[in-house]
Amino acid sequence: MTFPGQNNPCFGCVPSVHPFLSIAEKLFYLNSLNSLRPAFERRPSRDPLAIIENLARRRRSCAPTSSSNSLPAEPKRCWKGTVGRKSQIGPSAISRKVFVGGLCRDTDSDCLRRAFKEFQLENVEWCDKSERKFAYMVFKSQESIRELLRHCQKRDHNRFYYNINTTRPNRDRWVQLIPWIISDADFIKCPTDFPTTVSSRQRPQVTDNTVFVGALHGEMTAHDLFVIMQELFGPVISVGLDTDKFMYPVGTAKVTFETKASHDRAIDAEYISVVSDRFTKKLQIDPFLTDVNCSRCSKNAGPVFCRYPNCFTYFCGECFFDHIEAGGGYRTEPVEFHVPLMRNRIRKQGSFQSFETSRKH
Numbered sequence: 001m002t003f004p005g006q007n008n009p010c011f012g013c014v015p016s017v018h019p020f021l022s023i024a025e026k027l028f029y030l031n032s033l034n035s036l037r038p039a040f041e042r043r044p045s046r047d048p049l050a051i052i053e054n055l056a057r058r059r060r061s062c063a064p065t066s067s068s069n070s071l072p073a074e075p076k077r078c079w080k081g082t083v084g085r086k087s088q089i090g091p092s093a094i095s096r097k098v099f100v101g102g103l104c105r106d107t108d109s110d111c112l113r114r115a116f117k118e119f120q121l122e123n124v125e126w127c128d129k130s131e132r133k134f135a136y137m138v139f140k141s142q143e144s145i146r147e148l149l150r151h152c153q154k155r156d157h158n159r160f161y162y163n164i165n166t167t168r169p170n171r172d173r174w175v176q177l178i179p180w181i182i183s184d185a186d187f188i189k190c191p192t193d194f195p196t197t198v199s200s201r202q203r204p205q206v207t208d209n210t211v212f213v214g215a216l217h218g219e220m221t222a223h224d225l226f227v228i229m230q231e232l233f234g235p236v237i238s239v240g241l242d243t244d245k246f247m248y249p250v251g252t253a254k255v256t257f258e259t260k261a262s263h264d265r266a267i268d269a270e271y272i273s274v275v276s277d278r279f280t281k282k283l284q285i286d287p288f289l290t291d292v293n294c295s296r297c298s299k300n301a302g303p304v305f306c307r308y309p310n311c312f313t314y315f316c317g318e319c320f321f322d323h324i325e326a327g328g329g330y331r332t333e334p335v336e337f338h339v340p341l342m343r344n345r346i347r348k349q350g351s352f353q354s355f356e357t358s359r360k361h
Contacts, residue, residue, distance in 0.1 A: 048317030049342075052304050056342040075271040075282060077232050083224045083276045089149060092181045094142050097248035099178035099218050101134040106167045112137060115164035120144040138246060145179055152177060157278050178218050180248050185241040187222035204238035206288065209263040210256045214284040216241070216249065217274075228274060229255050234262030254288060287312070289343055294319050305341040 100112070109124040112135065120140035127134055139145050152160040153174075160177040186204055213225065222239040230236040235258040242252045257263045266285050274281045287305060294302040294316040302314030306323065315323055320340060 048321055052317055052320060052340050053342050056340050075273045077269045078273040079228045079232055080275045083278055092183060094145060095180040095182060095246050095248040096139050097246040098137050098145060100137055101176045103133055103175055104166055104173055111167055119148040182247045184221040185243055185249060187226045188238040204240035207256055209260055210254050210288040211263060211266050212286045212288045213253045213255055216251045216253060217279045217281045219278055225253055233266045286341055303342055307339040307341055
């Protein structure tokens, strides 16, 4: 087996602007291939899926944030408007997990445990241990969270803020808490054309017109995403946010459109910008991956999806390498056009997903 582009005359060149990929993204993918090439040549028996998964993960990690100016270029579509107000907490079922943001860098787990001890805090999950600007807290029960919210101040579009002591003497800090109402994770359009939150017995369905959406803002509900995607691309049937074992959103979602035309417009956009009264965010849109066999050998499972529009199909690890080594069947195509998508092969046990057919990229 050869490394992709090893014998391809286009490998290492920087092509002109492609209608589907930005120059920045081409350079990123090409540099990723070059950086992995020595390791692959030293270990020719290395699992090809591990290399491809590394590339796919690095592409996901470069999904733009509200403050990112790196990858990719400016999104093709931009939505501006007012997002709907989040459901009132009230008696609604809520997740035992709560987001806490606005932490100072010297805040640690012990500091949070002391601050929220009276509310039966059980565990602290750090999102980025190097920065320590935000984390997730898991409480013993829903009632513990309701009691905590009663002690919070509400300001800035009814957001919850709580004052905690820091490790510095006489230095208190207001931190933001984001609870999650479980029913806000799913949204389905009724036959009467009036969208509604789904009941506990309903779940959004996955079809050929379903897309994957990533890099969601923590305050974005399924209804918010429903409105955004429908106004940008066309009629939407349903939206389901992926959640973890505590039924708290993990930042990804599945959106199902009514027509293939709407689906194709969303895939072509790849990234969209959302500017609302509550937040500004750039979202990533990709094809929704399913379990099928490799389109090339038809024998092995095809966990790798080539996003390039001329391909747009599934491959096993070895066939994907052979595919882009041959220029995707078109010798004039640079190797970096063939952007691989792949779901994470390692999943946490007991995770809850909104869709009956759960998929994580």
